[in-house]
Amino acid sequence: MPSIKKVAEIAGVSVGTVSHVITGSVNVSEPLRLKVQAAIRELNYHPNHVARSLKTSRTRTLGIIVPDMTISFFPQIIRGAETAARKRGYSIIAANSDDDGERQKELLSLMRSQCVEGILLVIAAAPTPQSQITRIMDADIPMVCLDRIPDRVSVDSVSVEDVDAAQMGVSHLIERGFRRIAIVTGPMSLRNERRRAQGYRQALEAAGIAVDESLIWHGTLHLDEVAALCRERLCNPKGRADAVFCTNGHNALGVLRGFRDCGLETPRDIGFVTFDELTVDDLFTPSITTIVQPAYEIGCRAGEILLDRIEGVATQEGSITVRLPATLKVRASSQR
């Protein structure tokens, strides 16, 4: 593989000159520049980013870790980040943690070794020891957390306005006349799940409805378990909830299975609102009222903040916290 040296040789100039032509950082006279460019083309030379990175200690690479990029929310985030990165000349290394703390730790360490200049992290659902995060930041690698924000650590973050979003969804159900509204949460180790649960409470309280603790159901992220949970709570018509509010799209599929298993149809027998789109298109039924998070934009903003930190543009001392509004897509499942 041709190196700058070979190019210099062919062009009859020094390696320094070739480097100047490539980076454009120093003026090179027209004739020499042309000779160098000709040699580059002739050899099909491509600058070696590895060597460049070593010398400049700039890799122009960002790392992003998500739980599972097979879940449609995350690729959108990644694309947002990719777009932001590309605009400023960076590339992205993406990886999946599978919601596994150990794997996440490995990835963080690997990315550090790979000398990424910054890390975008959607923390694993398994409780993330703050040391994982502080260790990165102590090494002066900027980090921005997305979607899921870790507890007790001061770190830049971009996510949705969880409390408001949940409150909006639940208030909407109340407006439509539902009164016994159950909530299905994800793992309460995640702060945004707790905040969504808080939004649920606030909506009920604002409407003067007493919170019934027996309607607060903690789901895992496993479809079968969530479906079983719903069956258990819903199959008996007596005192049953008249609507379900679900805090994330993954569990929502479990809830819908639960409905089906109990012979319940939404909205005929039960109201339903959930975070996250469940289908790629409105053509499919049941048509579910959804709290849509601006996933792409979350990725973009997080990428921009990270780049600002890397390039020293963002000078803010404490951590930057961005909360984006979610939107409510009203569909059939919340119509009484």
Added chain:
Amino acid sequence: MPSIKKVAEIAGVSVGTVSHVITGSVNVSEPLRLKVQAAIRELNYHPNHVARSLKTSRTRTLGIIVPDMTISFFPQIIRGAETAARKRGYSIIAANSDDDGERQKELLSLMRSQCVEGILLVIAAAPTPQSQITRIMDADIPMVCLDRIPDRVSVDSVSVEDVDAAQMGVSHLIERGFRRIAIVTGPMSLRNERRRAQGYRQALEAAGIAVDESLIWHGTLHLDEVAALCRERLCNPKGRADAVFCTNGHNALGVLRGFRDCGLETPRDIGFVTFDELTVDDLFTPSITTIVQPAYEIGCRAGEILLDRIEGVATQEGSITVRLPATLKVRASSQR
């Protein structure tokens, strides 16, 4: 950021010894090894992969380019490749071409500069000049094409058995009594689209049904255009197709919109079979009979082949061609 030198200093040994401890390639006596490991922990030292790569000219990195990882088929492929790579100690750089030839060219060049050791490529729908591919292979960077296989280039590839898969889908429709079966294709610049069209023809011929060229509809990958196409061909009941076979999931959404716009319901008014799952779960209706491609496995196999080439395990002279079978998930849309 601490380097091997600092570790050596703290541990009171030479850099060579530290390197030996890290790589494990050379025996180091117990006491020295312990001192080195202690120093590594104390400094929170992480080996610098950039420097290592430069020296060894091995980055242990694979590149993968897909059209759009927001489309559920592709993240599955990427995960498969990631898994295969991880098993053998490699990581992955993923990027989106947006089906744009120019962007694809840029990415290929970038990845080459980043010294990926091999490239997994799902070519862009825009016709890919073979030079893009040969230039990479001429530079001795192994490449495996996935899903979409380029024309007139000898390159390793992994994809689904397109002809068989399409034939299976269409034969299924015929079995269920459909006779005027239309096909909606993607861009015919893609070989696998042509092969799927061929499978369609074969199925009809095998059943003794004459191919009616007016039932062959070439779709773009734009929903609105496909929907318009279907409206145009389907809204008039006279001589209308009684079923539609769609060669890819993206267009399928356009087809379904077309159905809706014409007031057609599947399967009541029209049969429908398509490549690729449209929803994440069977709960949703219309429930569509689908030809499912083993996306994850395609990614795995492609990754393995690529790694075999990189590590010189695969010695086969010509190109390796793997064709995986697809499976037919029979659902409601193909029931008369």
Added chain:
DNA sequence: CTTACGTATTGAAACGTCTCAAGCCTGCTA
């Protein structure tokens, strides 16, 4: 005609690691 200055070009050091060859030491054999 000399001096000084500015621009274009070059040479060499350095980035952090691996690895080869050489050196050192220990213990065993003759």
Added chain:
DNA sequence: TAGCAGGCTTGAGACGTTTCAATACGTAAG
């Protein structure tokens, strides 16, 4: 006791760049 084998350890060079300092060259001013 001397020599030697074998295993640890070390020192230094090299990977492909960038970049700083130095050189060379030409031009304008004195």
